[in-house]
Amino acid sequence: MRSYWLNQALEQSPARPQPLSGDISADICIVGGGFTGLWTALHIKETDPSADIVIIERDICGGGASGRNGGFCMTWASKAPLLYPLCGGQETVRMVEASEAAVRAIGQFCADNGIDCEFRHDGWLWTASSETQRDAWRGAIDVLDKLGLHPFDELSPDEVARRSGTPVHIGGVYEKGTATLQPAVLARGLARVCAERGVRIFENTAMTELGRASPPYVRTDRGVVKASKIVLALNAWAHELPEFRRAVMPICADGIATAPIPERLEKLGLRDGLAISDSRTMVDYYRRTADGRLVYGKGGGGIPFAGRVGNRFDTESSRPDEVRTAMLRNYPELADVPIVATWRGPATRTATGLPMFGRMKRAPAIVYGHGYIGNGVGPSYNGGRILAALALDRKDEWSECPLVGASGKLLPPEPFRFFGGQMVRAAVRAKDRADDQGRKSNLLTRYLAGLAPSGLIARTGDRN
Numbered sequence: 001m002r003s004y005w006l007n008q009a010l011e012q013s014p015a016r017p018q019p020l021s022g023d024i025s026a027d028i029c030i031v032g033g034g035f036t037g038l039w040t041a042l043h044i045k046e047t048d049p050s051a052d053i054v055i056i057e058r059d060i061c062g063g064g065a066s067g068r069n070g071g072f073c074m075t076w077a078s079k080a081p082l083l084y085p086l087c088g089g090q091e092t093v094r095m096v097e098a099s100e101a102a103v104r105a106i107g108q109f110c111a112d113n114g115i116d117c118e119f120r121h122d123g124w125l126w127t128a129s130s131e132t133q134r135d136a137w138r139g140a141i142d143v144l145d146k147l148g149l150h151p152f153d154e155l156s157p158d159e160v161a162r163r164s165g166t167p168v169h170i171g172g173v174y175e176k177g178t179a180t181l182q183p184a185v186l187a188r189g190l191a192r193v194c195a196e197r198g199v200r201i202f203e204n205t206a207m208t209e210l211g212r213a214s215p216p217y218v219r220t221d222r223g224v225v226k227a228s229k230i231v232l233a234l235n236a237w238a239h240e241l242p243e244f245r246r247a248v249m250p251i252c253a254d255g256i257a258t259a260p261i262p263e264r265l266e267k268l269g270l271r272d273g274l275a276i277s278d279s280r281t282m283v284d285y286y287r288r289t290a291d292g293r294l295v296y297g298k299g300g301g302g303i304p305f306a307g308r309v310g311n312r313f314d315t316e317s318s319r320p321d322e323v324r325t326a327m328l329r330n331y332p333e334l335a336d337v338p339i340v341a342t343w344r345g346p347a348t349r350t351a352t353g354l355p356m357f358g359r360m361k362r363a364p365a366i367v368y369g370h371g372y373i374g375n376g377v378g379p380s381y382n383g384g385r386i387l388a389a390l391a392l393d394r395k396d397e398w399s400e401c402p403l404v405g406a407s408g409k410l411l412p413p414e415p416f417r418f419f420g421g422q423m424v425r426a427a428v429r430a431k432d433r434a435d436d437q438g439r440k441s442n443l444l445t446r447y448l449a450g451l452a453p454s455g456l457i458a459r460t461g462d463r464n
């Protein structure tokens with residue numbers, strides 16, 4: 001099952017997967033052909049054009065979350081309350097500014113390399129759609145103000161309603177740094193540019209064993225890759241490795257796309273590439289596409305037991321009615337519009353709400369980066385910079401940044417994580433329902449919902 005985005009990208013340019021066959025060696029082997037793996041390869045090539053790089057991808061490049069997300073290419077402005085305690089003031093400013101620069105760099109890279117991913121730099125409307133979400137951005141704005149950064153403009157409820165096309169929102173802020181794009185076209189385009197720059201890409205090739213030896217290796221069904229360095233760019237699938245089982249929680253997110261309705265979206269006021277989300281823990285996020293569809297997504301759609309991600313989330317959405325109901329709460333006038341595609345995919349949550357990068361403790365030639373918590377489209381650009389610096393053993397502001405080696409609180413072991421996670425998820429849903437109806441949920445529900453590792457608010461800016 002492919003997402004709406006990936007099907008569209010493959011119609012424009014069909015995939016011709018080349019699986020690995022036989023044993024090979026390389027300087028650097030990257031496992032995972034999503035944004036993280038692809039940007040890592042491109043940043044390495046930029047620094048060292050002669051580096052011999054191999055990418056191993058179990059599906060096709062962009063087959064994971066990178067080809068299935070909402071296409072919100074965001075900054076880390078909303079992450080300031082998380083960055084500040086970890087990084088301190090100066091580094092938080094650098095990270096936020098670098099994340100803004102990353103969004104611009106992605107747009108420029110696409111323009112320079114003929115990747116027509118409908119990149120539109122029209123900003124993000126971060127809204128509240130119930131009283132409990134009111135002022136969800138206050139924590140971020142307070143930290144940013146203290147640091148002399150002012151990326152958010154506070155808008156009147158009327159202005160939020162005008163820009164979002166719905167009076168459901170009771171408040172909101174606008175950040176101009178965010179862009180929207182067609183994510184699968186970007187992922188497939190990055191893979192093309194990687195190949196043009198000499199990166200060898202083996203698709204339909206899953207890592208079946210990670211050799212934590214010296215030198216390390218990646219075993220697949222039909223061959224072994226030996227490399228001086230291995231980069232794990234596995235997103236939620238990192239959870240399948242024992243080293244990360246308690247640090248990364250895979251969680252599913254869902255998306256739906258309507259038939260093209262450009263005139264009706266125009267009438268609602270949805271004219272450009274504005275990214276819109278609310279502030280509930282299982283965040284709602286929505287935007288129009290270049291061809292005039294509404295893409296509506298929702299986070300918090302399920303967690304796998306015992307870390308078995310596999311292809312469990314490679315299906316149509318398991319809750320299309322719930323996502324459509326959420327869409328109609330905002331846009332009841334679209335009740336007659338057909339939903340032409342639904343999909344879902346694995347995102348990740350970490351205990352800290354920030355991605356993790358580092359070297360494996362007992363195998364330092366293996367480096368890893370994952371855990372963007374639903375905000376990885378833009379940040380994976382700098383995530384790739386961190387991984388490139390680690391893979392090349394460079395000492396710079398990326399390899400030395402506080403996200404490298406930050407351990408974060410560990411999630412509970414199974415079966416507590418799964419059953420606890422189910423209870424927390426049920427509580428978050430019940431609380432969201434009560435909030436939408438203007439009711440107060442009971443104390444236990446509020447307590448359990450508060451244990452959710454992260455939502456869009458202060459702990460965040462996330463979308464899963």
Ligand SMILES: Cc1cc2nc3c(=O)[nH]c(=O)nc-3n(C[C@H](O)[C@H](O)[C@H](O)COP(=O)(O)OP(=O)(O)OC[C@H]3O[C@@H](n4cnc5c(N)ncnc54)[C@H](O)[C@@H]3O)c2cc1C
Pocket residue numbers: 031032033034035036037056057058059060061062063064065066067068069070071072073074205206207208233234235236237252253254255285297344345346347370372373374375376377378380463464
């Ligand atoms: C429905 C949904 C909506 C989202 N919306 C947004 C959004 O609007 N904005 C935003 O910023 N973020 C969003 N996200 C999150 C975003 O998509 C991710 O943070 C980002 O794509 C992460 O990129 P990645 O390369 O790390 O992961 P991925 O793209 O998932 O790449 C990991 C790759 O590893 C491969 N792999 C796994 N196991 C193996 C193995 N054993 N061997 C070889 N390869 C393997 C997978 O097939 C996959 O291609 C969303 C996520 C989902 C699921």
